[in-house]
Amino acid sequence: MQIEFTLNGRLIYEETSDDETLFHLLRRKGCYSVKCGCETENCGLCTVLVNGVSRLSCSYLAARADGCDVVTLEGAQKEAEEFGSFLAAEGAEQCGFCSPGLIMNVLAMEKELDSYEEENVKEYLAGNLCRCSGYMGQLRAVKSYLSRGENRNEC
């Protein structure tokens, strides 16, 4: 079947089958930032934004993206670099395989949450597994990212 959707700001028409996942389609289209860690909705590595909401592309049918606005890390390079610099400052991107999914979800969280209390943040990101970092460094990075600018005028 033919679907039509916006991928990282570009309108595209694409042939897909009824059982193709969005994950497969995105990799097919060269969005290699999107990773798969489990195929069972347990790891969060395949997170992308569909109409601004974070979705697990491994279990999201490509056909459902018809008419939607899809964003992967390729389409959020500036944001990735900005948040990524906080991750790197902590050394919290270890192997980096989980980073794209985490970053997409952090971007979604930033928009969605009203309060960045530690518990809310942890809860929101709970679906993003990381086997390398033990999460503490990511949390430090997320905290300093969310409070960036707060002290800017001081110096």
Add this chain to the structure above:
Amino acid sequence: MNVKMRTVNTSVQKKDAKALVTGKPVFTDDLAPGDCLIVKVLRSPHAHALIGQIDTEKANKVDGIVCILTYQDVPNKRFTMAGQTYPEPSPYDRLILDQRMRFVGDAAAIVAGETEEAVDHAMRLIKVDYEVLEPVLDFRKAKDHKVLIHPEDNWESLCPVGADNRRNLCACGGEEHGDVNELLEQCDYVVEQVYHTKANQQAMMETFRAYSYLDAYGRLNMVASTQVTFHVRRILAHALDIPKSRIRVIKPRIGGGFGAKQTVVAEVYPAIVTMKTGRAAKIIYSRYESQIASSPRHEMEIRVRVGADKNGILQAIDVYTLSNTGAYGEHGPTTVGLSGHKSIPLYRTPRAFRFAYDVVYTNCMSAGAYRGYGATQGIFAVESAINELAEKIGMDKVKIRELNMVREGDIMPAYYGETLNSCALDRCMARAKEMMEWDRKYPSVDMGNGKVRGVGVAMAMQGSAISGVDVASVELRLNDDGFYTLMIGASDMGTGCDTTLAQVASDCLECDLDQIVVHGTDTDVSPYDSGSYASSTMYLTGMAVVKACGEMRDKILDKGAEYLSCEKDTLEFDGSRVWQPAGGLEISLKDIGNKVMCSNNNMLSAGASHTSPVSPPPFMVGMAEVEVDKETGEAELIDYVAVVDCGTTINPNLARIQTEGGLAQGIGMALYEDITYTDKGQMIQNSFMQYKLPSRLDVGNIRVEFESSYEPTGPFGAKSIGEIVINTPSPAIADAIASAVGARVRELPITAEKVYREIK
């Protein structure tokens, strides 16, 4: 060499950080050519069976199928998939495809086709006649079982590790120092208990994967997510029965390894397809395959007897380990050794020790190397036993350790007789105690709501490289404008060694980090390195960098003397120029770099290998605080404190992340991660739905500090950090639970159900 530290011991960012956080295509599957054949493995549904006929006729007719291979199509030459230095201690017990299936998930056929759909379709059409045999699933009964897992005549053990395929033995052995029985008899307090650890999965986020192609010279090129690039080359040569000179192996960025990728789990499948078809071919393991057919931790059952006199001074330790290597023997003979060698030496006081072991084959998934490599299992057992002994004596668990722990300067009879030149274990303990507020919290605090908080403690050690075996090499070149290329054979698998080794070089050469370009592993280009495992990278490869830099400095001075037309011993090199303090002559490094590119007979390159006769242990203390629900047995981790002595921390941020990550894995092992089988040998935890990895909600609060010692044989005083960090959570958490509610669980993972049963 006397240089001032500039980047060593600072938290510089990783050289590949930006590419990683912006999701650049740097991993294996991102780089594979678009026209790769898709390779999949048809797997045995039986734990033990012989293949009769395989009917591939229909499958071969599927549109897009290019090749289907069965046991009749592969070399009948056994090899091991263990990434170890040749001759490998792991027995040669594998074929690429075998007629005998030894676990559920064993490879029955290889299918390659143009698309995944075609391959999946073909796999469903292959008909395999299995003669189902009785499986051996209980590792306690495997030794001398009437059913043999490896009855084949061409099974071979290259090293004297006590292996005997006629007894289902992958290894056996032992050692004794002093009279253990007699001393234990004289002890006022003795604990004898059995502890059981499971076949945990490394569960790195990037599953096993590799692709291969033939290059312009007709050589097999293999791009693999591996920790052991050079071992892959040798193992492929053995498996395919072709000369090593025809193989090149390249490692791109890796999505985690933790030892899993110290076994050549997936590489042989695309390799043989490329050899047969001449086409590029790739395999990407699903998580399911990574769970059921990979290289997890060796399940072990460990019996510990330990005794103390009336003052709590240890007299003797006796450890017997039964290890389950599963269907194949990868890392079987070596992991088991660490269960004794990295647990018993934590204590200086015992006047006798004994350590014995058996490693048995069973019809379970083959085990492999996992961070900690046997030490994790041994330390869970010995540290738990010490805690039980303290309870028996009625002594504080920190106190018993303060009285008995190993100290700097000690000779360690249970650790190959090595002398301990660097050890801050005592300081780690003191600091951890402070951080945890141990004296206030020990042993438990009743929260008054049916919940009790308890604290627990454990110590750990590991090694730094395999002494007298591992070899690390680096090559260093000076280029025009005076920048350097550092070529290493060690694999950065996310650990950051491309960066930390550059830090070492930049300090030795007194230059900016950016002036060092690091080239990761490619067997055609990199100098030989045994690989990134056994906590060897910083300790060993770091030393090779120090040596090579020394040689480079010398050569730079030679060139300076030539260009300045003066005696070399009147000159100094300060990182940016060669100059003569007395005469005022000087030439910049940049000019030297450029000048050697014209009319020059001496290449400015330096190479060094390093091996070590000793393996200096890093040390660590872990303390856990848990809250246990007395009604349900549910335990929640509240706080985890860890203090580590890894020698000098080359990059404190990366060392901290290693520690936090290892602790989280250890917490998973302690509380959640289980591998169990049905009575037919089917693994139950075959996806992340059943195999629960800790999420950020499960790890509580992790607090890490460093108490550094200075290791004289390591680069800038460094030892190792990669593995030790996983060793304390299981015993410390088990102990905290015991302190809270008196439930001593001796089998991992410590589930609410097990705690509940013990409370009763």
